[in-house]
Amino acid sequence: MVQWPHERIVSMSVSADHRKEYDLSGLRLTAQRRAILCVLRATTEHPEAGWIYEQVRKELPRISLATVYRNLAQLAETGLVTELDVGGARRWDGQVKPHDHIVCLRCGSVEDLDVLADRERLEERVSQSSGFIVYTHQLYLQGLCPRCQREEALDTSTEA
DSSP: OOOOHHHHHHHSOOOHHHHHHHHHHTOOOOHHHHHHHHHHHTOSSOOOHHHHHHHHHTTOTTOOHHHHHHHHHHHHHTTSSEEEEETTEEEEESOOSSOEEEEETTTOOEEEEOOOTTHHHHHHHHHHHHOOOOOOOOOEEEEOOHHHHHHHHHHHHHHO
């Protein structure tokens, strides 16, 4: 019996929590969406759509980049993934629990931060000082990652 590529995706595991979350979103769990979700939930990176497309194509070779973009937008709209606008580049995050990010200004790498233990207090303070009702926030800190710091140190040492 022939096993079609989408049958491998359908058999990929989506945890019970994620399935419940997905059911609440109202979106139908297609093979394409399942594959995209599995790729994003399996990485700690914050990839661009092209990288996601290349990973999904390993299981669904006939998927188009347009389909990946369309499904990412739908998944983000329902809160199943997060779209990040980092320095003009659109990145995607499969980790949807509230957290913040740190971005390298040199190489563009993005990492999760979970250092704000009291996110609600921050939002409350901003609400009080601004008059806004704050529902959520995304904080991006910017700097140089350790790798770029090393490279910069090497660059300056060779110039001397």
